[in-house]
Amino acid sequence: MNIAAPESPVLSATELHSAAIVVDGSTVIELSDAHLDRIRRGGVTAVNHTVTTPYADTATALREVNRCRRWIDKHPDDVLLALTVADIERAKAEGKEAVIFGPQDTEMIGVDLDLLGTFYDLGVRILQLTYQRQNLLGAGCGEETDAGLTHKGRAFVEAMDELGILVDVSHCGERTGLDAMEASAKPVVVTHSFCDAMSPHIRAKSDGYLRSLGEQGGVMGITTLSGFLYYPDAPSRRPDLTRFVEHVSRVVEVAGVDHVAIATDYDETWTEQMRIAQLRSIAQSKSKEQQNLLGDFGWTERRAIGMDDASDFPNFTEALLAGGFSPEDVTKILGGNWLRVYGEVWKPA
Template sequence: MNTERAVLAPNELHTAATVVDGSTVIELSDEHLERIRRGGVTAVNHTVTRPYVDTVTALREVNTCRRWIDEHSDAALLALTVDDIHRAKADGREAIILGPQDTEMIGVDLDLLGTFYDLGVRVLQLTYQRQNLLGAGCGEKTDSGLTAQGRTFVRAMNELGILVDVSHCGQRTGLDAMDASDRPVVVTHSFCDGLSPHIRAKDDAFLRRLAEQRGVIGITSLSGFLYYPEEPRRRPDLARFVEHVARVVEVAGVDHVAIATDYDETLTEAMREQQIVLHRTLLGDWAWHERRAVGMDDAAQFPNFTTALLDGGFAPDEVTRILGGNWLRVFGETWKPATTTTLQSPPEQGERHESSNPT
């Protein structure tokens, strides 16, 4: 390990890796693209629709994102397959994965689930905090588990090739989803209850089952989630992030942990103040400039993850897996393989693709 680390500098390791942010809300802007470029990020799982929206609103939000990708095809592409992510890495573009954090816009309509797949959704969270027709969210006092309709829905997701996400699910519902799925189930963005107890965290038993099921958990870098129980006002840094990663490795193994910032680039301080009760309940009473871990203010600082993991004692090959290799593995086990119709080539120099017709 020491020899390999001496040969490959952190910046070289980061540049060579396929880096994936397992959960974020991206701002559809040139500023976002610049942050991603500076951070050396290859792919992001983007929360393309807001939780709890109706079907029409969700379709419009998907359409808005897809039209933006079309208009910026020299810098971004829609990720439908693992090959698309590899292509983005080779081209120096950003692969955007569409990953809603709720199913209420679909209900239990499997035809509508297929429509969202056709529109590009490749990751889908079953519940967002509250109970729905599929199961319970982690914000419910009672979690009776995945419903019969939920089990049917999970099997349909397996058949289509949509990755099942249980980040905001209650524990019983998440475990039931693993039992119902014949493909890996993931927790795209969470953290360890054994270090920072919280309704959004996952305990050791859950992590062990996740590993048995070949899944992955993405560790967030939000201050309110990586908090120190004994020092609740101490702002966490990336060393604390590494502690959570190390806990997953100890319990579940290095093949089952990854990165997911859980950053919302569209959220402003004014917007947060309008929802302050909800934010304090979930994320604590952090000042706006302290809401994210020290050393990770935005995607441009993604190389700091690589340095922190190396400083934390992880070998280069382990860091590469945590940066994105583990996400690629689970995507490959769930998504359908590439076909000639899904591969997306960059435009010729000086040319932009025309936008497709609105959805």
């Protein structure tokens, strides 16, 4: 007698989100109780936190890492430092937030591989090679010319592989990012970006780039900043999560569903006054690096409709399901793809 296998229960969007390990692939967190409340309400398990300010010198970067470490130490019931995938899984089981240290720059290190090891020992597990401008490793996307990864850059990537630090090429120029994929024996990631074919921009990634990323085993997190998900035919129209899903779908079409994830790219420490000052600085600069990357959206419209802050993370699950993704694929996009690539690069406990 044939007995049919029991069907898996159909989960609601709320149940699916609650069961999943949810990861924000790139953000700047505010070290505050308000942040913890937002994370808790959003059901977020782990965040890749830009723990050091881009272009910071070594002493400043060390102070910033120390400050975040001390904050984590003061909140043992709410937060833990993620050094392994097991730490993220433990955070999920214990209802805590796992904070991954992921600086978006290497200028505080230069090419000193001893310093690279020091930052690893302090908890860094993701590291972006360049931030907009040229440095000793390669070119940022804000440079007019991208000559690719330097000889020192290749040695640096190899050292990151050996230590178990994930290579991030989000702000790199295209040639530099492709060279990093070639130089690394492990998957490389674009922690936070979007699709150039849909929203042309110096920070976006081309279809060819995405194919290489997928072939190499990497992942790209799709941001929900309005200036990045903009509609070319209506640049002042504020995007929503349907637009986010369209960018996700483009990556799936080009590279596959195993190579796309979420990364809000939200800076919780940013203020309206800081944005005004930035715009003034941009207006006085003629460099491509300093151009207005976030468009002309007002302060209250700078983020996509439906994703004002981390407490809105359940809206991602609803939008992906409404966009036709299966529960299994939604679980991958929410965090499973990040966990897979972390596990391939990070060293186990």
